Amino acid sequence: MIFSYSWLQELVSSKLPVPSELADVLNAHAFEVEEVEKRGGEWLLNLSVLPNRAGECTNHLGMAREIAAILKSGLKMPPLLPMRTQKGSLAPLEVSVRDLELVPRYAAFVVEGVEGKDSPAWMKKRLELVGVNSINALVDISNYVMLEMGQPLHVFDYDEIRGGIMRLKKVQEGEEIATLEGGIHRLPAGTLVIEDAERLIDLAGIKGGAVSGVSQGTRNVVFQAATFEKFFMYASRKRIGLETPAAVLYGYGIDPNLADEALARTASLLRELGVGGKIVQNIDIYPKKIRPRKIALELERVNSLLGKKVPEGEAMGILKRLGFSCTKKGPGRFAVEVPTRRQDVQLPEDLIEEIGRISGYENIFPQLPTEYLIPPEPNERLLLEEDSRDVLREAGFTETYGYSFIGEKDLSLFAYTSEEAEGLAEVENPISSEYRYLRDSLLPNQLRALAQNVAHGRQGVRFFEAGTSFARMGEKFSERRLLAGVLQGDAFFEAKGVVDFLLERLGSEEAWYDTSNQAPSFGPQGLWDNDRSAEIKIAGRRIGFVGSLSAQIAARLKIPRAAMFELDTEMLGEIANTETEYHEPSKFPSVLRDIAVFVPHDVKVADVLNVMEPAGGELVADIDLFDLYDAEELGEGRKSMAFHITFQSQERTLKGSEVDQAESAMREALKANPEWEVR
Amino acid sequence: MAPDVSGLKKRAEEELKGVGNLKDLDEVFRKYLGRKGELTLVLRSLVQLPVEQRSLVSKEANAARDELRQLTEELRKALEGSVRQGGLDVTAPGVRIVRGHLHPLTRLQREVNGIFSGMGFSVVEGPEIEDEWHNFDALNIPANHPSRDMWDTFWMKEKLTKNRHLLRTHTSPVQIRYMEHHEPPLRVIVPGRVFRYEATDARHGFNFYQLEGLMVGKQVSVANFKGVIMEFYKRLFRSEVKVRLRPSYFPFTEPSFEVDMSCLLCGQKGCGSCGQSGWLEMMGAGMVHPKVFEAVGYNPKFLQGFAFGMGLDRLAMMRYKINDARLLYSGSLKFLEQF
Numbered sequence A: 001m002i003f004s005y006s007w008l009q010e011l012v013s014s015k016l017p018v019p020s021e022l023a024d025v026l027n028a029h030a031f032e033v034e035e036v037e038k039r040g041g042e043w044l045l046n047l048s049v050l051p052n053r054a055g056e057c058t059n060h061l062g063m064a065r066e067i068a069a070i071l072k073s074g075l076k077m078p079p080l081l082p083m084r085t086q087k088g089s090l091a092p093l094e095v096s097v098r099d100l101e102l103v104p105r106y107a108a109f110v111v112e113g114v115e116g117k118d119s120p121a122w123m124k125k126r127l128e129l130v131g132v133n134s135i136n137a138l139v140d141i142s143n144y145v146m147l148e149m150g151q152p153l154h155v156f157d158y159d160e161i162r163g164g165i166m167r168l169k170k171v172q173e174g175e176e177i178a179t180l181e182g183g184i185h186r187l188p189a190g191t192l193v194i195e196d197a198e199r200l201i202d203l204a205g206i207k208g209g210a211v212s213g214v215s216q217g218t219r220n221v222v223f224q225a226a227t228f229e230k231f232f233m234y235a236s237r238k239r240i241g242l243e244t245p246a247a248v249l250y251g252y253g254i255d256p257n258l259a260d261e262a263l264a265r266t267a268s269l270l271r272e273l274g275v276g277g278k279i280v281q282n283i284d285i286y287p288k289k290i291r292p293r294k295i296a297l298e299l300e301r302v303n304s305l306l307g308k309k310v311p312e313g314e315a316m317g318i319l320k321r322l323g324f325s326c327t328k329k330g331p332g333r334f335a336v337e338v339p340t341r342r343q344d345v346q347l348p349e350d351l352i353e354e355i356g357r358i359s360g361y362e363n364i365f366p367q368l369p370t371e372y373l374i375p376p377e378p379n380e381r382l383l384l385e386e387d388s389r390d391v392l393r394e395a396g397f398t399e400t401y402g403y404s405f406i407g408e409k410d411l412s413l414f415a416y417t418s419e420e421a422e423g424l425a426e427v428e429n430p431i432s433s434e435y436r437y438l439r440d441s442l443l444p445n446q447l448r449a450l451a452q453n454v455a456h457g458r459q460g461v462r463f464f465e466a467g468t469s470f471a472r473m474g475e476k477f478s479e480r481r482l483l484a485g486v487l488q489g490d491a492f493f494e495a496k497g498v499v500d501f502l503l504e505r506l507g508s509e510e511a512w513y514d515t516s517n518q519a520p521s522f523g524p525q526g527l528w529d530n531d532r533s534a535e536i537k538i539a540g541r542r543i544g545f546v547g548s549l550s551a552q553i554a555a556r557l558k559i560p561r562a563a564m565f566e567l568d569t570e571m572l573g574e575i576a577n578t579e580t581e582y583h584e585p586s587k588f589p590s591v592l593r594d595i596a597v598f599v600p601h602d603v604k605v606a607d608v609l610n611v612m613e614p615a616g617g618e619l620v621a622d623i624d625l626f627d628l629y630d631a632e633e634l635g636e637g638r639k640s641m642a643f644h645i646t647f648q649s650q651e652r653t654l655k656g657s658e659v660d661q662a663e664s665a666m667r668e669a670l671k672a673n674p675e676w677e678v679r
Numbered sequence B: 001m002a003p004d005v006s007g008l009k010k011r012a013e014e015e016l017k018g019v020g021n022l023k024d025l026d027e028v029f030r031k032y033l034g035r036k037g038e039l040t041l042v043l044r045s046l047v048q049l050p051v052e053q054r055s056l057v058s059k060e061a062n063a064a065r066d067e068l069r070q071l072t073e074e075l076r077k078a079l080e081g082s083v084r085q086g087g088l089d090v091t092a093p094g095v096r097i098v099r100g101h102l103h104p105l106t107r108l109q110r111e112v113n114g115i116f117s118g119m120g121f122s123v124v125e126g127p128e129i130e131d132e133w134h135n136f137d138a139l140n141i142p143a144n145h146p147s148r149d150m151w152d153t154f155w156m157k158e159k160l161t162k163n164r165h166l167l168r169t170h171t172s173p174v175q176i177r178y179m180e181h182h183e184p185p186l187r188v189i190v191p192g193r194v195f196r197y198e199a200t201d202a203r204h205g206f207n208f209y210q211l212e213g214l215m216v217g218k219q220v221s222v223a224n225f226k227g228v229i230m231e232f233y234k235r236l237f238r239s240e241v242k243v244r245l246r247p248s249y250f251p252f253t254e255p256s257f258e259v260d261m262s263c264l265l266c267g268q269k270g271c272g273s274c275g276q277s278g279w280l281e282m283m284g285a286g287m288v289h290p291k292v293f294e295a296v297g298y299n300p301k302f303l304q305g306f307a308f309g310m311g312l313d314r315l316a317m318m319r320y321k322i323n324d325a326r327l328l329y330s331g332s333l334k335f336l337e338q339f
């Protein structure tokens, strides 16, 4: 809110520091200063008053009270005119409130015989500087009092209130009202309004009705200083979508006891501005008077929470300057009475904040905790993820962070089936359709990043991301931590090699690549090339997927080819073993033999290994594929595989005859398959 | 008189070290180890020595011969190598090593986690899709309260009308989740991704990273918060920093502060980065509100604690002088490969 420096000065009894210094003082002890500027010869301060204090501090008197308390000065009240009704000729208004819990207080007075005129120049200028347009003296007075004291006022044309009746009530579904700013609002059921004998005349606490507004010709008026319940007003304003200053103030909550001074100030301004007229009726419906709350405060708690000894006199002085009254109840114990305007102060901690900020946080000296230090627990999940990041970086991958969202267009771009789209978690209020869903896989955004860099002419791009994916199952949402990578080019075996490298480095068992099930655990299946992808399984559990990008999607993204993998890091954590153990290499020499075999095209390396390994027995230390040859000249539908086989024992030097025997057992086992030819 | 083997060896070594080509090397070799070389002659003359000296000098001379031979051999290899490389253009670029890069946010989080771990804080995490109770109500932010407007929220599309789901607007709900299952005293930090329903610009994104901190005990005070956070900044920025607390408001802390750090760019003289104020806004913080302790079943009478939340994206921008927050999520190699 914008505050006028000269207006504040009027309300503080001592001379204020210059504006920039005043700003520093407020910054350190009360509110954030957004801007200090000079306009039209006047200094203005834009102060950010947060919701806890906005009900009583977004007005000049409230801010002056803060300033006076900080500067150890006093508050100078503006002129108030004690209210005295006089005899008049107007018929008394009959006001009734149906929902007293929504209207804690309804105070108003009726003025007979006002003279329509403009406000004086000083008031116009002051209003305009803080951002309020001048309309006429009557409306300006109501705005002025709100800006000065924080009480929203509304002024009605008495002669437009039909039947001499004002009824505060909640509307039924479908009722409409035309308000002062010219809009017509269809009101949700339960909205609080004021009606006269015939129609709705006011959208209570939010905006006046067009029919009952004042103009230059208005002769008799009603000034209303009502209090409405804050939660109700907040919800109501949100439902209707009208953010008027009064509605906002009511939503923060104002003090019902403020009405008296606000109306006395109004009366004084009516006289000062020469609007004329006399108060002929006083209305005050205030069945349950709000009284100050009492809080027991112990000085020891103040010192303990702040970590600083505040002298008793200083603490009590601060509270008194802010308008609290304190009674000593024993050594270091006080009963503190909270002024009713301070609805935010409910607990001793709230008082401690007042003492702390006014005495100055800069006077609290930093102190490292002396409490017993318990060594922190390691976060195993995070440690594993960090290890994975290091491994992938070693493997030449660059880490990306993608947005958590994917958009409507992505569903077709990345070939989501309608069933898959159904399983996406959706945001009710997306920023735009581009960010409507939460990602169920990290790959779409990774591929997009890959495509962008490829478009810039980059070669050999390798990206990875460790992030959260989301899914929806019926009415339940779930999330998983995933680790995904993309590799530019026809790089299936690199991708697979990276997965193996990662698993090895994380101390996992070797993975088994299963092609029997082509459904990835996360993200759309259409992302993958069915003939070049496999499930990654460890100990029977599906931990992820590795494969090539579908040619169709590659074409859409304008990436020639790409390979990718995606793993569930939570599952990885359960099977990883980060303990490193040294295995002594064998002291005895190893013997190397080669075996090559022709097999039909559809036979996989794993099939051949599955035959060789058991046949070779314990002497086989390692089998290593060193050549895979798949060409026309081998004859139709055949390919060649060649393996290095290492024989070695931990206990002794192997005899040539032993190795010969094991090797021929392997060859025999391979020959047992009539379609395989051992060379 | 016994020959001075060690002096001879020393001279030979000196001369060998001064050799710059193969020709000179051969010359030095011949001088000492050739058929008529000085050391060869010593070895030959051993028989003329008295018996009591002979074995000692023999040992010394043989060792010297072996060492000098080895040294000569090494030098020969080195010199031959340099001859072969004579035609190489050494100014041509070296082979580019393909390396990967960690994201700046990862690097920063590691550093931050490390500093807090050193001060006894455990790193804990929580879900990114939260329920309304943990994200708001338990943190003393009731529905129909203007304080909710402080967090622009993405709501999940679902049929629930009570305790609806949302994308967490801060990491603070993890305070609640942690305290629900742990007893004080405790020290935790919570790094993680959070979401705000607002348009992205150079300073804000709709998803970003926050780091929450929480310390609860019997005596934890504002002074302790100041101490811990100053120590943190000191270690992160590796220089002396000043910290300033300004009054603020968060429903889940009382008192609440904005935390400013002295601007290290201008040494508090005032610059563009700190808006000429000499201070940089770093985070929100405060002492845990008694209602929060109540919400997790603690007795607020016997407990005190501080909580803080800082934006890691902003911290990364400061730490690495990044001028646009969107770069962090851009996937642009030009950006990422600088880390």
Ligand SMILES: [Zn+2]
Pocket: B263, B264, B265, B266, B267, B268, B269, B270, B271, B272, B273, B274, B275, B276, B278, B279
């Ligand atoms: Zn600066």
